[in-house]
Amino acid sequence: MIRVYVDLSKCQHYGQCVFEAPNIFKLNDEDKLEYAATADDSELLNVREAIDVCPMQAIKLVD
Amino acid sequence: MGGLRAAESLRRSGFDGQINLIGAEPHLPYNRPPLSKDLLAKDKTLADIAFPIHHGELQANFVLGNRVETLNLEESHVELSSGAKYQFDYLVAATGLRSRQMSFPNNLGRGRYSLRTYDDARSLRDSLAPGKRVVILGAGFIGLELAATLRTLGCLIDVVAVEAIPLAAILGNEFGDEVRRRHVNEGVRFHLERSIVDLIGTREVEGVLLSDGTELPCEILIEAVGSLPNIEWLSGNEIELSNGVLTDQTLRVMSESGTSYQHVFAIGDIARFPYSTRSLPARRIEHWNIPIESAKWVGRQISHHEKPGSVLEFKQGERFNPLPSFWSDQFSVSILSYGEPTLADECLLIEGELGNEFIMGYRRAGELVGVAGIGMRREVNKLRGEIRL
Numbered sequence: 363m364i365r366v367y368v369d370l371s372k373c374q375h376y377g378q379c380v381f382e383a384p385n386i387f388k389l390n391d392e393d394k395l396e397y398a399a400t401a402d403d404s405e406l407l408n409v410r411e412a413i414d415v416c417p418m419q420a421i422k423l424v425d
Numbered sequence: 426m427g428g429l430r431a432a433e434s435l436r437r438s439g440f441d442g443q444i445n446l447i448g449a450e451p452h453l454p455y456n457r458p459p460l461s462k463d464l465l466a467k468d469k470t471l472a473d474i475a476f477p478i479h480h481g482e483l484q485a486n487f488v489l490g491n492r493v494e495t496l497n498l499e500e501s502h503v504e505l506s507s508g509a510k511y512q513f514d515y516l517v518a519a520t521g522l523r524s525r526q527m528s529f530p531n532n533l534g535r536g537r538y539s540l541r542t543y544d545d546a547r548s549l550r551d552s553l554a555p556g557k558r559v560v561i562l563g564a565g566f567i568g569l570e571l572a573a574t575l576r577t578l579g580c581l582i583d584v585v586a587v588e589a590i591p592l593a594a595i596l597g598n599e600f601g602d603e604v605r606r607r608h609v610n611e612g613v614r615f616h617l618e619r620s621i622v623d624l625i626g627t628r629e630v631e632g633v634l635l636s637d638g639t640e641l642p643c644e645i646l647i648e649a650v651g652s653l654p655n656i657e658w659l660s661g662n663e664i665e666l667s668n669g670v671l672t673d674q675t676l677r678v679m680s681e682s683g684t685s686y687q688h689v690f691a692i693g694d695i696a697r698f699p700y701s702t703r704s705l706p707a708r709r710i711e712h713w714n715i716p717i718e719s720a721k722w723v724g725r726q727i728s729h730h731e732k733p734g735s736v737l738e739f740k741q742g743e744r745f746n747p748l749p750s751f752w753s754d755q756f757s758v759s760i761l762s763y764g765e766p767t768l769a770d771e772c773l774l775i776e777g778e779l780g781n782e783f784i785m786g787y788r789r790a791g792e793l794v795g796v797a798g799i800g801m802r803r804e805v806n807k808l809r810g811e812i813r814l
Contacts, residue, residue, distance in 0.1 A: 376752055376761060377806045378714075393802040414430065414717055417752055419456050419476065 364401050365424040366409055372420035379412035379421060387412060427519035427693035427716035429454040429476055432485045434724020438736045444485040445511055447503070449520075449655075451490035452543055453478065458713060460546040461570040462754060465553065466578060471543055493520070498662040498689070515727050518659060518670060518678065518691040519720070522652035522711065527562065529624045536630030538647045540567060552645055555579030560633050560641055562621055563649035564591035566753050569604065571647055572613050573755035583641050584608075585616045585633070596762070596797050597772040600785050603799065607758050616641070654695040654709070664689075669697035669709040674744035676723050690726065692719035701744035702814070705768070710749050718747040748812065761805045764795030764812040776804055784808065 366386060375395050379387040386405055387397045401409070406423075413421045428446045435444060448454075455474045463469050492506040502512045524539035538549045557580045561568045564586035576582045588594065591608075593601035605615060616635060625632035625640060632642040654669045665671035665679045670691035672678055676698060677685040693716035699707040722745050729739045753760040766772070769787035775796070777783030782800030786793055792813045798805040 374752075374754065374759070375802060377802055378750070380806065381809070389803045389806070393800075413477075414433075415714065417458060417713060419474070422477075 364403060364406055364409065366397060366399055366401060367422045367424050368395060368397050369420045369422070370395070372418045373416075374418050374420075376417055378415045378417060382411040382415055383408035426454050426456070426476065427521065427720045428517065429478065430717050430720035431517050431519060431692060431724050432483055434721045435728060436483060436724075438725045438728035438739075440724070440728045440731060442514070442731070444483075445488055445513075446485050447488040447491060447493055447505065447511065449490070449492035449506075450542060450544075453487065453489065455543060457541075460543065461540055461567055462574050464543075464546045465550050465571075465574050474543070493658045496659050496662055498664070498686070501688075503658075514688060515730075516689045517720075517723055517727075518656075518689070518695060519693050519716065520655035520658070520695060521716075522694045523655055524648065525651045525653055527621070527648050527650060529621070531624045531626070533624050533626055533628070533630050535628060536626070536643075536645055538645060540571065540647065540649065541652065549645075549647070553578060553580065556581065557645055558641075558643040559583070559645040559647065560585060560621075560643040561647045561649055562586070562633075563651070564588065564605075564615070564617070565595075565649060565651065566592075566751075568647075568649035569608065569755050570753060571649060572608060573611070573758075576608075576611055576613055577756070580645075582613045583616060583643070584613060585619050585621055585635060585641075587618065587620055589618050591615075591617075594767070596766055597769075597785060597787070599772070599774075599779060600797060600799075603779055603783075604755065604758060604760075607756060611756050621646075652694075652711070656695055669695045671707060672696050672698045674699055674701060675726055676719055676745050677726075687730070690723045692716060692723050698745060700814070701746040710747075710765075712749045712751040714750050715747060719745065746814065748809065748814065750809075758799055759802075760797060760799055761802060762795065762797035763805070763809045764793070765814060766795035766797055768794045768814075775808070777801055 377389045390396050432444050454476050459474050493503045495504045502510045504510050524541045559580045560583045562585050572582045590601040591605050619635045621633045622636050623634045630646045663681050665681050672691050673685045676690050678689040694711045697707045697709045725736050729736045750763045766787040768789045771788045775784045775786040784798035787795035793811050796808045
């Protein structure tokens, strides 16, 4: 199990993470980010890619 | 950022050799986009924008505050400003850009700023206060973002630019006009189709003289007139260095005689790389996602070259073909774009309406080559997959 954290005070809702890890991140009807705080280990590489492409560097993996 | 991402990609794809990350700045890699926004507006420090680095996994040697002065390709080493020499089996050139500097007859130094590095931002921030008169030369993304951030801080902003409509060369007249109008509504004053011909003042900048004879008083002048690739250190090696570093489809650096160096790569803003499907001249792309994409690519290329067959996702013969993307926040205006709108021969409103949120599509010979929107994030993101480059 991995734990994902998004600092929503940093997030500007660009949705770049959605392309890298669509099972974890999505933009809702109001163009705001929603995400799953926990996910299967198989999502680790996708979440890492999402962390890299976040323009605001708002995403973290929590130990 | 490019260097760090390349090192990460090398490790993730199995490279087990030594990695030296050499940088001219004294700081570990950090995210630059906040420099024109949060870092000026809020009480943020370097720690807030530094990239997380997993040193245990990265196993890289950081050599900071030490510029690479020269490359000796024949002997496979670089020499730093400290005089130290580093031998290499592979070289990744990721030296990025520096701000272009203007020169004036009355070439005062004090009161002038530019914005590229954390130290630039700190120095500008220390001089800011509500009510300060600021002239910004240049109405590109950096100039406009600075105008918005500083206006929000209560500064009085005059933007001087040679173009008739800001961003028109990148996103078209209608889009540019929408951005300009929103700045004007917030109290930003534009002096378009003008240049600064001289500075006014004796010991520090007290104003600027425009090409039409107007004098604008100011305490702060910010030059946001584009950037230059840091490539001088590569000269003397027969590398093709006109407008950046020319590379082949795999980002290997090209010689003046048109051959690729198998162990030398260029990534990020300095890499002038060819289109993979279009017969157009190679181009540099100064967007934030290009260093990331190109660094990941090069890490895999090197790992594969070192141990063929070891990199799972490596496809022989594949060409580097990233989808450029950029975003910009100015006041409540949030721009998001994909593709290369500058290639378009036609620009049309796809969704929404000017004056509110909207998306423009950019077509070349009928094919969608770019999209850009103000707001309408999800719709812009949906169109991403329809772009053909």
